[in-house]
Amino acid sequence: MADVLRFGVVGLSSDHVWHLLDALRRQDGVEVVAVAEPSPALRERAATEIPGVTGHESAGQLLDCGSLDAVLVCCDNAAKAVVVPAALARGIAVYQDKPLAATVAQASAIAKALAEHGGTLMCAWHTVFDPLYDEVGELVRGGLIGDVRFARGLAGHAGLTGLGVSGDFRAWLTDPERGGGGSFVDQAGYVLTAFADYVGPVRRISGFGGRIDPGLPARIEDNTAAIVEFESGALGSVDTRWGQIGPLPLRYAFHGGKGTVSCFYDRWEIVTEAARLDGWDPMPAPPGLHGFRRAVQPRSGYDDEARYFVEHLRSGEPMKRAVSVESALHVQSMIAAYYASVEQGTAQLVDPAP
Template sequence: MITRIILSFFILSLVSTHSFAQQKRTRIGIAGLTHGHVGWILRAKDRADLEIVGIAEPNRELAKRLTEQHGISMDLVFDTMEGMLEKTKPEAVTAFGNIYDHLAVVEACAPRGIHVMVEKPLAVSLEHAQKMKALAEKHNIHLITNYETTWYPSTFKAYEILNSGEVGDLRKVVVRDGHRGPKKIGVSDEFLEWLTDPKLNGGGAIIDFGCYGANLVTWLENGKRPKSVTAVTQQLQPENNPKVDDEATIILNYDDSQAIIQASWNWPIGRKDMEIYGLKGVIYADNPTDVRILSADGYSGFEEQKLELEYQNTPFEDPFTLFLAVIHGELVLDDYALPSLENNMIVVEILSAAVESAKTGKTVYLK
């Protein structure tokens, strides 16, 4: 008997009561190794629920370094996506290359019925995103986007509190993400090369960290598109980021609320935090596990509640567990859930408008 269980914590819906542990190992391909987050999938090579069957990476030196580091045979490495897909026949592919290549990954996988998960953001442009969406729908594959903040307990506790009505109707969201800059924190040469390339990444900090805020705000706004987008960018480290911005502020204007996204490669301390303001109080998601709720009292008074959360280890402790559940039909994402295609199409629309606004010095009104 099939049952339907609503999990408010993940804003997702399970459609099967079967244990994930009972699944056969899903054949996974990896598209690219240049993304700094690729270690996440490489470390998963011995999991009981997935098997890495092929890797597409033309940089043999990089491939040799990473496969040796993670105890993976170079026999799994192919110079091309086509070669890897034809030889290894994966059921799903995870993309860990530059953002511009996300479209090529979907173009290769979708006609073969291979599901795809990309690292954030979905695409470098709205044109790319629309092509990817059309391919996914035509060939009936799942196309989802992974963000680190999707796995923060504080993210979902903040959403839960907002929707409980405890702080009143939403009026403002402020999201801050970033660090000192990719070169300053010491990312690999292969990662730095495309992360600071306006074609391969779509921009600098405005894309790399602006996408987090656009993703979270779209979710908090239940899939609403902003009326307008205004953005200002700066290049405060021209010696390190000569081709792209490294400082960005994006303002999203909605009918009855506003969002401010602060994306920076100039924070002295790495951060991913969020403030949610309602009519009666404010929610601070200070880091992955700490949440504060301030309930207004009079003009400037307030009562503060502090929550210290723990990571939940089941059933979706990481992107791969969720990805497998989605492709095996055990999980149906809500339309504007954080990893969903619907949410991330709006994210790319926001980012594209932000890039245009920053270049022209004008507010961009969405059609």
């Protein structure tokens, strides 16, 4: 691996991309050398913010410019199914924003390309890099709270207008063909990734969706709820919102036969039969149980995930499953089952996990 890793960027319409770019450029031995974006205004912004960067109108032009080690892919979800296989076919490593694609068929094409060409692909559900995410996963999988019987996950933000989402980003976020849906495809994957990582594959989903913002297209939902059934027999619930007023009171909760794990914005809490948990502070618990708490500084950017990807390129060590194509493809299948359930009014089976 070269001393300096040369990155290209495909797609500048997502508001996330500028923060991801900043995080990449803060990594030692990384140089962002080229961008691909149809919009002249966005290419001009990149030229202003990244000295010496070369601008291209299309992904094909960028991928054929030569000497790229990796590419950050932040184009619309449907376009990823063209861009990512093309990069892998050229031996270029891929760091892509979530989700894998807009549909299962597109996501499967990406997985097929990785299997055919090999190489590196990280699908970054950003919350996988939140403080304590990996440690808590090990505790849950290790049986600290017993077999998980029920999982709960919430995701929401102030909405496209409330967040000041740019017109370029909104244009494809609210296009069912380019984005794949609304709030559920945008947000539920964070929860579903943690569910599959901590508890195991999901077998079936029953979904409900609503549109509160009258300014959204008819096929774009901004308020959702889903019930999931895991292959283990455990149950779970997911709800998402574009238009969350105030902070989320809870992010995740996992309820097992021996205890409960809860994740809040600024802390994790565990109530369990175990009498000791190294590195955790004690907190009150019901009789016969023990409580533990860890305060966390909420993730404020993307530096940890950028560093993880760069270090993986240099070390060649296997990626954790939560950012793998296998996990992302299973999440895409869960998202597809949700939309099918909303449309047909019945619970839908999820394609088996890879």
